[in-house]
Amino acid sequence: MANKAQTHYEAIVIGAGVGGIYQIKRLADLGVDATVLDAAPDLGGTWYWNRYPGARFDSESYTYGYSFSKELLEEWHWKERFSGQPENLRYLNYVADKFGLRRYMQFDCRVEAAHFDEARNLWQLRVSDGRTLTCRFVMMALGLLSTPTYPRLSGMEKFKGPSFHTFHWPHEPVDLTGKRVAVIGTGATAIQVIAEIADKVGSLTVFQRRPNWSVPLNNGPISKEEMADIRSRYDEIFAACARTPGGFEHEPDRRGFYEVSREEREALWNRLYKEPGFGIWLANFREIFMDEAANAEFSAWVADRIRERVKDPKVAEKLIPRDHGFGVQRVPLESGYFEAYNRDNVELVDISETPLREVTETGLRTSDREFAFDIIVYATGFDAITGAFDHIDIRGTGGQSLREKWADGPSTFLGLMIHGFPNLLMAGGPQSGSASTNYPRGIETAVDWCTGLFQYMRARGYVRADATAEAEHRWTEHVKRMYQMVLMRKAKSWFTGYNSNVPGHEEGSIRYFVYNGGAPKYVTRINEVAAMDYAGIAFTPEAPPSSQAAE
Numbered sequence: 001m002a003n004k005a006q007t008h009y010e011a012i013v014i015g016a017g018v019g020g021i022y023q024i025k026r027l028a029d030l031g032v033d034a035t036v037l038d039a040a041p042d043l044g045g046t047w048y049w050n051r052y053p054g055a056r057f058d059s060e061s062y063t064y065g066y067s068f069s070k071e072l073l074e075e076w077h078w079k080e081r082f083s084g085q086p087e088n089l090r091y092l093n094y095v096a097d098k099f100g101l102r103r104y105m106q107f108d109c110r111v112e113a114a115h116f117d118e119a120r121n122l123w124q125l126r127v128s129d130g131r132t133l134t135c136r137f138v139m140m141a142l143g144l145l146s147t148p149t150y151p152r153l154s155g156m157e158k159f160k161g162p163s164f165h166t167f168h169w170p171h172e173p174v175d176l177t178g179k180r181v182a183v184i185g186t187g188a189t190a191i192q193v194i195a196e197i198a199d200k201v202g203s204l205t206v207f208q209r210r211p212n213w214s215v216p217l218n219n220g221p222i223s224k225e226e227m228a229d230i231r232s233r234y235d236e237i238f239a240a241c242a243r244t245p246g247g248f249e250h251e252p253d254r255r256g257f258y259e260v261s262r263e264e265r266e267a268l269w270n271r272l273y274k275e276p277g278f279g280i281w282l283a284n285f286r287e288i289f290m291d292e293a294a295n296a297e298f299s300a301w302v303a304d305r306i307r308e309r310v311k312d313p314k315v316a317e318k319l320i321p322r323d324h325g326f327g328v329q330r331v332p333l334e335s336g337y338f339e340a341y342n343r344d345n346v347e348l349v350d351i352s353e354t355p356l357r358e359v360t361e362t363g364l365r366t367s368d369r370e371f372a373f374d375i376i377v378y379a380t381g382f383d384a385i386t387g388a389f390d391h392i393d394i395r396g397t398g399g400q401s402l403r404e405k406w407a408d409g410p411s412t413f414l415g416l417m418i419h420g421f422p423n424l425l426m427a428g429g430p431q432s433g434s435a436s437t438n439y440p441r442g443i444e445t446a447v448d449w450c451t452g453l454f455q456y457m458r459a460r461g462y463v464r465a466d467a468t469a470e471a472e473h474r475w476t477e478h479v480k481r482m483y484q485m486v487l488m489r490k491a492k493s494w495f496t497g498y499n500s501n502v503p504g505h506e507e508g509s510i511r512y513f514v515y516n517g518g519a520p521k522y523v524t525r526i527n528e529v530a531a532m533d534y535a536g537i538a539f540t541p542e543a544p545p546s547s548q549a550a551e
């Protein structure tokens with residue numbers, strides 16, 4: 001158990017999820033006096049909170065697990081190709097217990113403020129339990145999607161039955177039998193929930209504002225024999241992940257979209273549609289991401305798959321996105337999602353035609369109908385990436401507020417540091433490689449980089465590291481330029497900082513949240529910076545004792 005009476009640490013990690021767990025492992029191995037603070041009652045981050053039915057990876061499980069320990073890789077048996085939330089949380093607990101990491105962790109402590117003390121080169125953290133802690137380094141492991149957002153609907157407090165965001169799905173089992181359930185939203189989360197509960201509820205009403213392109217996950221069990229084979233290939237698997245833009249095993253098809261015939265393109269798509277995981281997105285032709293015509297052709301092909309699977313043609317048409325092409329938003333993978341709409345107890349309500357007006361005591365009211373429900377589920381997404389930062393009053397040099405600095409969108413150095421916020425490191429920050437890749441692959445790289453910087457400073461007696469304004473400007477401009485190359489820049493999704501429920505994040509203002517250059521380029525760049533004595537970072541040595549005495 002962490003000692004709650006201790007008030008100063010060399011490093012404090014905020015967040016005990018996938019990133020925080022690995023960060024504390026690296027610090028603990030170096031003997032750094034460090035602790036982890038998390039607002040939750042226990043570790044796990046995303047996998048602690050998201051307990052909704054159907055929550056699971058859409059990264060192949062064995063590419064999502066940590067790669068840092070051969071022993072761990074040998075011991076853990078992933079039971080499914082795309083493992084579910086309970087197993088994922090067990091895994092993270094297993095890792096924490098195996099490496100004795102729990103003793104560094106403190107729960108139920110939300111960091112409310114982090115202020116940089118320029119005179120002492122220390123961060124001062126105000127914690128929700130009333131304590132003030134200081135540390136030289138603060139490592140932000142806040143998660144990309146850890147600030148859930150609700151619609152701004154009137155009457156939400158009036159509803160008499162249970163209602164919750166999927167992120168806050170209750171820990172105790174929710175009895176859905178015979179219940180009239182509403183799901184608001186049709187993003188990746190809703191698509192998992194809807195498919196999973198359609199046959200367990202009395203009735204299910206889905207309120208859809210915009211459909212999402214979605215394709216089969218093609219999940220399945222991993223037998224002992226297959227797991228043994230995976231174990232024997234781990235080096236190869238992680239090497240493949242490191243080679244690909246998305247950090248997955250799926251490599252883009254190197255043939256030009258227009259170099260092959262329509263028949264050959266369809267042969268690829270037919271194969272990928274039946275294969276597990278993101279292959280259909282990431283092992284597709286690269287033009288899908290950049291060329292409107294190529295994207296439109298493929299989108300039309302996927303639309304036909306939806307038409308084949310949904311019996312009612314009117315419903316099928318409603319489930320086909322019109323405002324964006326395939327893959328320009330984060331693609332949700334599904335298991336029986338479209339077939340759910342073939343059930344008599346499932347209804348799709350198009351709230352782009354008949355908008356939601358209010359929540360009532362007994363249900364929901366749209367512009368033309370009143371609905372009665374027993375349970376309302378808000379699958380309405382997150383104030384992505386910067387939302388978790390915005391909820392902490394972070395102040396750097398000169399008392400400058402990070403929330404204000406990022407009001408129109410983030411600017412960072414490599415997605416890892418922020419000018420004017422010395423000694424604050426982000427393994428999963430905006431504009432980092434972690435934000436746009438198979439998360440743990442990106443996280444391991446970023447945590448290793450942050451740890452490397454920490455060691456570099458320790459070895460030289462540096463007490464302060466601040467990214468220069470120029471380095472930050474160059475990186476942010478580079479990130480912006482990358483957006484110009486991809487169709488994703490046009491999408492209304494968390495990749496562009498869109499969230500209709502967060503003031504200022506509504507449609508129309510793009511935020512440069514992710515690095516679109518791909519994992520290999522990103523890793524090369526951050527390693528180059530490290531090799532060049534962290535060019536772009538200004539270091540301050542510890543003041544000699546005489547000058548300290550003179551202060």
Ligand code: NAP
Pocket residue numbers: 056057058059145150151152184185186187188189190192207208209210330351356379380381382494500501
């Ligand atoms: P999301 O993709 O942002 O989807 C939110 C949904 O709620 C959208 O359909 C949105 O409609 C709707 N919505 C939001 N506010 C609304 C309002 N006021 N009225 C009506 N509808 C509203 O959020 P998410 O589904 O939670 O997914 C977020 C991300 O989490 C994913 O992109 C993915 O990265 C991650 N995720 C991963 C997994 C996995 O690994 N398997 C699973 C789930 C989620 P509009 O589109 O019209 O705004």
